[in-house]
Structure formats: structure tokens, C-alpha cells
Amino acid sequence: xxxxxxxxxxxxxxxxxxxxxxxxxxxxxxxxxxxxxxxxxxxxxxxxxxxxxxxxxxxxxxxxxxxxxxxxxxxxxxxxxxxxxxxxxxxxxxxxxxxxxxxxxxxxxxxxxxxxxxxxxxxxxxxxxxxxxxxxxxxxxxxxxxxxxxxxxxxxxxxxxxxxxxxxxxxxxxxxxxxxxxxxxxxxxxxxxxxxxxxxxxxxxxxxxxxxxxxxxxxxxxxxxxxxxxxxxxxxxxxxxxxxxxxxxxxxxxxxxxxxxxxxxxxxxxxxxxxxxxxxxxxxxxxxxxxxxxxxxxxxxxxxxxxxxxxxxxxxxxxxxxxxxxxxxxxxxxxxxxxxxxxxxxxxxxxxxxxxxxxxxxxxxxxxxxxxxxxxxxxxxxxxxxxxxxxxxxxxxxxxxxxx
Amino acid sequence: xxxxxxxxxxxxxxxxxxxxxxxxxxxxxxxxxxxxxxxxxxxxxxxxxxxxxxxxxxxxxxxxxxxxxxxxxxxxxxxxxxxxxxxxxxxxxxxxxxxxxxxxxxxxxxxxxxxxxxxxxxxxxxxxxxxxxxxxxxxxxxxxxxxxxxxxxxxxxxxxxxxxxxxxxxxxxxxxxxxxxxxxxxxxxxxxxxxxxxxxxxxxxxxxxxxxxxxxxxxxxxxxxxxxxxxxxxxxxxxxxxxxxxxxxxxxxxxxxxxxxxxxxxxxxxxxxxxxxxxxxxxxxxxxxxxxxxxxxxxxxxxxxxxxxxxxxxxxxxxxxxxxxxxxxxxx
Numbered sequence: 001x002x003x004x005x006x007x008x009x010x011x012x013x014x015x016x017x018x019x020x021x022x023x024x025x026x027x028x029x030x031x032x033x034x035x036x037x038x039x040x041x042x043x044x045x046x047x048x049x050x051x052x053x054x055x056x057x058x059x060x061x062x063x064x065x066x067x068x069x070x071x072x073x074x075x076x077x078x079x080x081x082x083x084x085x086x087x088x089x090x091x092x093x094x095x096x097x098x099x100x101x102x103x104x105x106x107x108x109x110x111x112x113x114x115x116x117x118x119x120x121x122x123x124x125x126x127x128x129x130x131x132x133x134x135x136x137x138x139x140x141x142x143x144x145x146x147x148x149x150x151x152x153x154x155x156x157x158x159x160x161x162x163x164x165x166x167x168x169x170x171x172x173x174x175x176x177x178x179x180x181x182x183x184x185x186x187x188x189x190x191x192x193x194x195x196x197x198x199x200x201x202x203x204x205x206x207x208x209x210x211x212x213x214x215x216x217x218x219x220x221x222x223x224x225x226x227x228x229x230x231x232x233x234x235x236x237x238x239x240x241x242x243x244x245x246x247x248x249x250x251x252x253x254x255x256x257x258x259x260x261x262x263x264x265x266x267x268x269x270x271x272x273x274x275x276x277x278x279x280x281x282x283x284x285x286x287x288x289x290x291x292x293x294x295x296x297x298x299x300x301x302x303x304x305x306x307x308x309x310x311x312x313x314x315x316x317x318x319x320x321x322x323x324x325x326x327x328x329x330x331x332x333x334x335x336x337x338x339x340x341x342x343x344x345x346x347x348x349x350x351x352x353x354x355x356x357x358x359x360x361x362x363x364x365x366x367x368x369x370x371x372x373x374x375x376x377x378x379x380x381x382x383x384x385x386x387x388x389x390x391x392x393x394x395x396x397x398x399x400x401x402x403x404x
Numbered sequence: 405x406x407x408x409x410x411x412x413x414x415x416x417x418x419x420x421x422x423x424x425x426x427x428x429x430x431x432x433x434x435x436x437x438x439x440x441x442x443x444x445x446x447x448x449x450x451x452x453x454x455x456x457x458x459x460x461x462x463x464x465x466x467x468x469x470x471x472x473x474x475x476x477x478x479x480x481x482x483x484x485x486x487x488x489x490x491x492x493x494x495x496x497x498x499x500x501x502x503x504x505x506x507x508x509x510x511x512x513x514x515x516x517x518x519x520x521x522x523x524x525x526x527x528x529x530x531x532x533x534x535x536x537x538x539x540x541x542x543x544x545x546x547x548x549x550x551x552x553x554x555x556x557x558x559x560x561x562x563x564x565x566x567x568x569x570x571x572x573x574x575x576x577x578x579x580x581x582x583x584x585x586x587x588x589x590x591x592x593x594x595x596x597x598x599x600x601x602x603x604x605x606x607x608x609x610x611x612x613x614x615x616x617x618x619x620x621x622x623x624x625x626x627x628x629x630x631x632x633x634x635x636x637x638x639x640x641x642x643x644x645x646x647x648x649x650x651x652x653x654x655x656x657x658x659x660x661x662x663x664x665x666x667x668x669x670x671x672x673x674x675x676x677x678x679x680x681x682x683x684x685x686x687x688x689x690x691x692x693x694x695x696x697x698x699x700x701x702x703x704x705x706x707x708x709x710x711x712x713x714x715x716x717x718x719x720x721x722x723x724x725x726x727x728x729x730x731x732x733x734x735x736x
Contacts, residue, residue, distance in 0.1 A: 059431045072437070119415060126417045161415070168421045175425040178434040178441070184418050 007033075009065065009073035009179065010372035012187065013058060013170060014081075015043050015213025015236060016329065019369045020061045021361075022069040023377070030377055032361065032370075034069025036061040045213040045232045046082035046187075048169040055176045062177050075182035076174050077376030079190055079368055080127060081214050083232035084163040089132075090118045091156035101149045103136065108146060108153070115157045125167055128160040128186055130225045142223065160186055160228055183376040188216030188228050190371030195327050195351025198223065205322035206315060206344065207351065208307060209368065210330035212236050217307050219314055227314040231306050235330035238299050245295045246287055252276055260289050261296040263336035300336060304343040317345045327351035327364045481509040483541040493549050494580035495529065500545060503527060512537040528576025528603055529568075550574055552581065553614045554634065556592045558604075571614035573606035588629070590617070594637025594646070609639045612659045616645060619663040624671055644690050652684040653677075661690075673697060 008023040008030075022034030038061040042053030066073055092114035096103050116129050134141040136150035145153060171181050192207035201220035209216040212235045219227040238261060243253035260274050273286040308315065323346045326336060331350055340348035353362045353370065361370060427435055487500045504520055517535045524533040524547065531548045538544055552568035556575065559565070568578040569592060578586070592613075598605040613634060620628035635646040645657040653674075657666055666689045673695060677685050682699035689695060 055431055059433045063433055072440075116415070124416075125420065126415050159415070162418070164416075164421070167418050171418070171421055171423065172425060172429070175423050176430050176434050178425070178430055178437040180423060 007069070007071045007074045008182075008373060008377065009062065009076045010079070010369045010376065011058065011062070011076050011174060012079040012190075012369045012372065013043055013046075013048070013054065013173065014040055014211055014368075015046055015234065016040055016211075017365070018043075018057050018061045019366065020058075020065040021366070021369045021373060022065045022071065022073060023373045024069075024071070025377055030373060032358075032373070033071065034065045034067075035361075036063070036065030036068060038064070043213070045234075046211070046230070047084065047166055048173060051169065051173065055173050058173050059177045062179070073179060076179045077183045077185055077372045078170060078174060078181050079187045079372050080162065080167070080170065080184050081187040081211070081216055081230055082162070082166055083214065083230055084166045085127065085160060085186070085228075085230045086162070087158055087160045087228050088118075089156055089158050089227075090115055091154060092117075093152055093154040095152055096150060101151060103145050103148050103150065103153055105146055108134075108144070111153050111155050112157075115155050116159070118159070120161050123164050124161045125164045126159060126161050127167070127184055128158075128189070128228075130158040130160070130189075130228070132156045132158065132224060132226065133222050140222070158225065158227060183379060185372050185375050185379075186216070186218075186228055187211075187214075187368050188218040188230070189225055190369075190375050191216070191327050191351070191367040192218040192220065192225070192325075192371070193375045194353055194367045194371040195325050196220065196322070200322035200325075203322045204320040206311070206320050206324045206346075208304070208324060208326050208328075208331075208340070210234060210303075210326060210328040210333075210336075212329060215303060215307060215328075215330075217311070219311060219320070221319055227311060229307070229310045231303065231310060233299075233303050233306065234328075235333075237303075238296050238330070238333075241295050241299050242292065246291070248276070256287065256292055257296060260292045261333055262293045263300040263333045263339045264297050265290060265293045266335065267293055296333065297335075297339070300333060300339055301343065304340055308343055315344070320344070320346050323347035323349065325349060325351040327367045329365050331364055479511065480541045481511055482506060482515070482543050484543070486538075486542060486544045488544065488546045490548060492551070493547065494582075495547060495549060496580060499579055504545075506543075512539060512541065512543065515543065526602065527579075528570075528574055529578055531570075550576060552576075552578060552586070552589060553610075553617050554592045555586065555589045556595075556597070558597060567604075569607060569610060571611060573608060573610035575604040575607065590631045590647075591633040592636060593633050594635035594639075607636070609636060609659070612639070613645060616647075616657060616659075616663050620667055623664055624667045627667065627671060627674070642690075654684075654686045656686075656688045656690050658690040669695060 004027045006025045008025055010019075010021045010023065012019045016039070018038045018040050020034075020036040021032055022036075024031045024033045038057045040054070041057050042048060042050030042055075043057075048054045062073065092111050094107060094111045094114065096107055098104055098107075111134075112131070115131075120126065132155065134145040135154040136145050136148050137152055138154075139150070141148065167184070171184075174181050188207060188209050191209045192201075196205050196207060202223040204219075204221045207218045207220070213232070214234050215231040217229050217231070218225050235257075239250060239253045239257050242248060242257055242261070243250050246253065246256070248256065256274075256276065267290040270288055270290045272289050274289045274292070275284055275286055277284045324337075324340045324344050326340055326348060327350070330336075337348040337350060351364065351367060353367060357370065425434075427438060430438065485497060485500055485504070485506075487495065487497050489495060503524060505523075506515070506520075515537070517537070521533050521535055524530045524545070529550050531550050533548075534546045536544045536546075550570035550572070553571050554569045556567050556569055557564050558567055567575050568581075568586070568589070569575055575597065592607070595607060597607070613636065616634075617628065620631070630649040630651065631647050632650045633648045635648070638644040638646060639659055643659045645659050647655045647657065649655070655670060657663065669689055670687060673687055677687075677697065677699065680699060681701060683702050684700045686698040686700075687695060688697075
């Protein structure tokens with residue numbers, strides 16, 4: 001084992017389950033060496049509401065992952081979601097200082113500080129500052145504008161911020177295991193980086209991560225995240241609708257959703273019945289499949305419509321030519337791509353992990369955890385292994401993103 | 405652009421959330437990790453200290469060692485033996501050369517200093533010894549010597565032989581001492597020397613004997629000069645030292661008592677005895693202030709051919725002399 005090796009834990013504390021992946025990062029390459037999972041308790045809509053229960057589950061998953069990896073996790077990249085997360089866009093513009101109008105590092109630093117300097121309400125904290133491309137005299141500059149010539153330099157930041165107490169609760173769950181949270185990553189950005197390509201992000205793509213308690217979305221334009229958001233509605237609400245509509249327990253409703261739920265009504269015959277358990281035992285009941293589909297379809301349509309509404313003017317079919325990519329556990333609902341395509345007016349498809357991800361990690365439920373490692377290591381590459389950072393880093397990550 | 409805005413503070417980030425957590429807020433797994441980390445840090449610290457000490461020790465050893473031995477040092481034989489002894493030492497260079505018996509043409513590097521040191525210490529007169537090479541051709545020997553306080557006569561193969569005794573009970577042959585000084589030393593008697601190696605085991609209780617001699621030499625030199633022998637026969641059992649003077653007077657000292665007091669008493673008593681016609685006496689200083697003194701009177705003038713008469717020995721319960729009472733101490 002190299003002395004440069006860092007063992008990173010990617011932790012996603014979700015509403016239905018907690019996922020931990022252990023990555024071995026050598027400065028150039030990242031390999032997944034361990035996995036831990038645990039059913040979630042004490043977490044509602046991505047927010048910790050019962051510290052003790054959430055801690056027990058998370059620590060259990062961490063221990064399981066460490067046992068699987070045979071190594072101790074050193075730092076954690078933590079996924080962050082929840083309805084408390086919000087975002088806003090702030091742009092700044094400075095006149096270029098030099099007499100020859102050549103942009104200097106000081107100009108770039110000043111415009112960036114100004115764009116990020118907007119104050120937040122009391123009790124709010126920044127989670128991400130996502131920079132959009134620079135503009136020199138209104139002209140889009142994808143890269144670094146230094147040494148370009150122009151009268152004015154402008155840049156905008158999409159700032160994601162969350163409630164301090166909620167963020168602290170999540171971090172303290174990890175600290176309770178005596179681990180340091182090195183990076184906090186928005187769940188939508190993590191999964192977005194996993195299921196989209198750089199080309200798709202350049203052309204514009206909307207990633208919707210349909211989780212159990214929340215739906216995270218990230219809109220990419222010009223190769224970078226343009227807008228992000230969280231809707232506190234997820235697969236659990238579909239279950240809840242079925243439970244109320246058909247007068248079932250949550251467990252029974254969940255079972256029906258998984259077996260017969262659809263994002264669009266497909267069954268024409270209202271008289272077509274399905275059994276709850278199918279074992280014809282006492283308590284086994286029949287339900288109209290069309291009714292089940294109507295309930296799940298209505299909620300799915302509403303959910304996607306809410307996402308579109310939250311995106312507002314940021315989303316237009318013209319600026320999202322790569323379409324919509326759906327991921328997360330609820331994205332496995334049959335017919336959901338069709339509904340998404342209808343709602344957003346662009347093609348939609350289910351997100352898939354890159355081909356270099358091993359088979360047992362290709363389930364949509366792992367996209368966020370994988371993305372945490374992928375995104376977190378990219379962001380932290382300099383801090384984690386400054387001596388070995390090389391140009392082939394991303395390729396190395398892709399090559400070794402294989403869990404055995 | 406407003407200059408004030410250029411220095412606008414950035415909004416608070418999630419990184420501003422303090423991450424330290426008290427151990428009681430941790431789960432069992434977290435506490436275990438904390439303990440492991442502490443142990444690991446302690447082990448690393450111990451390792452670092454050990455390495456540091458090793459480096460320090462190594463550097464010290466290297467700096468103490470000669471960096472570049474002159475080539476001549478490996479070929480030049482030892483030419484000088486320097487003996488350094490504290491003041492009062494009697495051993496000389498000739499004795500040293502005879503004792504070390506260095507091979508001819510031996511170089512400093514060929515010498516086994518440990519073995520030479522053992523050879524010196526085998527001479528009982530040497531209490532401690534250290535040897536050092538001084539290149540190219542000088543061997544420096546530092547010694548501390550034992551000083552004799554008494555003599556003892558032993559028999560080797562039917563021949564009597566006089567040995568010396570140091571204050572620590574060490575018995576040695578002795579070399580280089582002034583014969584007059586040796587002749588003034590009292591003899592030891594009433595003891596059994598136990599052979600050990602090439603010599604004898606140290607005499608137990610010799611420390612009190614040496615203390616008695618030292619006190620006597622310091623406070624009553626005229627008495628000490630008359631002492632001929634000291635018997636240790638009753639030292640182990642009764643804690644008594646029996647001194648016999650050249651005049652035949654026997655004095656019993658309490659080995660656990662204050663010798664200065666006993667010597668003062670003895671001095672007083674001997675003055676009293678001198679006023680009598682006794683030829684010799686036996687003075688017992690071990691029983692406290694009532695000192696039994698037995699006098700041996702000369703034979704009557706008319707009985708010159710008769711066997712020597714001994715004065716009727718008084719019972720120890722009837723001392724002949726009682727010390728005068730101590731003057732009262734006036735508190736004012």
C-alpha cells in the first residue's frame with residue numbers, strides 16, 4: 001500500500017436506505033474496494049429527524065463497508081439533499097483594470113469574489129458555489145479569461161445554500177463515527193456527473209434523481225451545472241397515495257407499487273384485478289390495476305410538473321437538447337420516461353452508469369454514492385494527493401471504477 | 405465598481421460548521437476508532453522518540469569515536485603508559501607495567517581494554533580502573549586505590565603471610581605502601597577468612613572496625629598507637645570489638661555505640677589505671693557508664709619465684725571505677 005493512498009468513504013444518507021462506498025485513491029487512480037448498506041431510520045425527506053436512529057444506521061453501514069474493504073475509512077464525502085436546500089443566481093461585472101484591457105488574475109479574482117459575496121439570510125450556509133462561464137464584453141468564454149482583452153468581465157454563480165442546523169445534523173452523524181467530512185456534495189450533482197457525459201452537459205441536459213423522500217434535479221448547460229433544486233416529494237409519496245387511496249398499510253402499498261405501479265395508465269380494462277399478495281390467503285385482496293396505475297401516474301405526473309415549475313425559465317427545450325435523464329430508485333417505475341418526455345417536451349431516458357462501472361454497482365440506487373466519489377475526488381484531487389495529480393486523472397478514475 | 409464591494413466577505417460555508425465531537429456523543433464504533441487513533445498516535449510518538457534517541461545516540465557514538473585513525477596508529481606500538489591516581493596513591497608506573505604485562509610491540513588497536521581492566525581489578529588494591537587509548541601510542545590508566553586500615557596474617561602452604569585489609573573488608577596483598585605505616589596498623593584476629601576466587605571474601609563488619617580506628621586516630625592518637633590487635637570474634641554475636649594493646653591491656657568496645665564517647669571514657673580510665681600499680685587491665689566499655697575494670701597486679705616482692713598472682717577479680721557487678729556524674733546543665 002502506498003503512503004499516498006487515501007481511503008475515502010462516500011456516504012449517502014437517504015430516506016429509504018443508507019449507502020456507503022469505500023474508495024481507495026492513490027493520487028492517480030480510484031478503486032472501489034468496499035460497500036455497505038443499511039435500511040434508513042430517523043431520516044425523513046433527506047433530513048435527519050432522529051439523530052440516534054440515523055446514527056445507528058449510518059454507523060452500521062460504515063462498519064459494514066469497512067469490513068468489506070478491509071481498511072479504515074479516513075475521510076468522508078457526504079451526499080446532501082433535503083427540502084431545505086435552495087439556490088439562487090448572482091452575477092457580477094467588473095471593468096478590466098489594465099490600460100491595455102488585458103484581463104489579469106486580479107480581475108478574475110475580484111469578479112468571482114463579488115459574484116459569490118451575496119449575503120445569505122440568517123441561519124443559511126453555502127453548500128456549493130457553481131460557477132457559470134465567464135463573459136468578456138458579453139462574449140461567452142468557456143475557460144479561463146486571463147490574458148484575453150476586453151472592457152468588462154462578468155461571471156455568475158449558482159449558489160446552493162441550506163439550513164445550518166440541518167447541515168450540521170448530517171455532519172454530526174458522521175462525526176459520531178469519528179470521521180471527518182471532507183466534502184459535502186449535492187446529491188443531484190453527484191448523480192448527475194455519473195449518468196451524463198461531458199458532451200451531454202455541454203449541449204444541455206436535465207438530470208432528475210427520483211429518490212424515496214426527495215427528488216433532486218440538476219440542469220446542465222454549457223458544460224456546467226446551471227440550476228439545481230430539490231423537491232420534497234419522492235417514491236414514498238406514491239406509496240402513501242396508494243395506502244390512502246386503497247386503504248392499505250404502507251408495507252402493502254409499497255408491495256403493490258413495486259409490482260403494479262406505473263408512471264402512466266396502460267391498463268384499459270377497469271375490471272382487470274390484481275391480488276395484493278397472490279397467495280389467496282385470508283386477508284389477500286383484489287384491486288383494480290387501472291386504479292393503481294391511475295394513482296401512481298397522477299403523482300408521478302405531478303412530481304415532474306413540480307420539477308418543471310421549479311426550473312422556471314431556466315429550462316427550455318431548446319437549451320436542453322440532450323434531453324432528460326432519470327435516475328434514482330423511483331426512476332425504475334415503468335413508463336416514467338414517457339411521462340418525463342411529455343412533461344418537458346424533450347427526449348427522456350433512464351440514466352445508466354458508465355460501462356466501466358462493475359455490474360453489481362450499476363443499479364440506479366448507487367449512482368449518487370458513485371458520483372460522490374467521482375465528484376468529490378475531482379474537487380479534492382489537489383488536497384488529497386498534490387504530488388501525484390496528473391493529467392490522466394479522470395481516465396484513471398474511469399479505468400479503475402470497478403468494484404470487485 | 406464600488407471598492408467596498410471588492411472586499412465583501414464571502415457568505416458562510418458549510419465548512420464553518422465545527423466538526424469536533426465529544427466522545428460521549430459518539431457511537432461505540434466511533435469511540436473505538438478514537439481509541440485506535442489515540443493508540444496509533446501514541447505508538448507513532450514512541451517510535452519517533454525512539455528514532456530520535458537512536459539518532460542522538462548514534463551521533464554521539466560517532467562523534468566520540470575517532471573519525472580518521474591515523475594509519476600510523478595501527479602500526480606504532482604502545483610507548484607510553486600514563487598512570488593517573490588520586491592524591492595519596494602509592495602505585496607507580498613500574499607496578500602498572502608489571503601488572504598489565506603488555507606484549508612487546510603491541511599497538512593500541514590490538515589491546516583488549518576490558519581484559520586489561522580485569523587484570524588490574526584482580527589486584528585487590530585497585531578499587532576501580534578505567535583505560536583509554538590516546539593515539540598514536542599512549543595508554544592512559546586511571547585508578548582508585550584501596551587504603552589499608554589493618555593487617556591480617558594468613559597461612560599459605562604452611563608459610564605465614566601478611567595481608568592488608570581495606571575499610572570495605574577487602575583483603576589484598578598491597579604494594580608500594582610505606583613499611584613504617586604498615587607496621588603501625590593493628591592486626592585483626594578472631595575471624596575466619598573464606599577463600600573466594602584467587603583471594604578471600606570481604607570481611608563482614610569491617611566498616612565498624614575502620615570507623616573505630618578512624619575515630620581513635622582522630623581523637624586519641626596516643627591510645628591508637630598502643631593498639632596491637634583487634635579481635636572480631638565477638639563482633640557478630642555480641643557486637644563487641646576486643647582491642648589488645650601492646651602492654652597487654654584488653655579493651656572491649658561496643659561496636660554499635662558511639663566510639664568517641666567510649667574513647668573518652670577509655671582515656672579517663674587509663675589515666676586512673678596508671679595511678680595504680682597494675683601491670684595490665686581489662687576494661688569493658690560495652691555496659692554503659694558503669695565500666696568494669698579488672699586489674700592485674702604485679703606479684704608481691706617476696707614471691708618472685710611463685711606463679712604470678714592475679715588480683716582477685718572483682719565481680720562485674722562491683723566496678724572498681726565509676727565515671728563522675730555529668731555536670732548539670734543550667735537551662736539559663
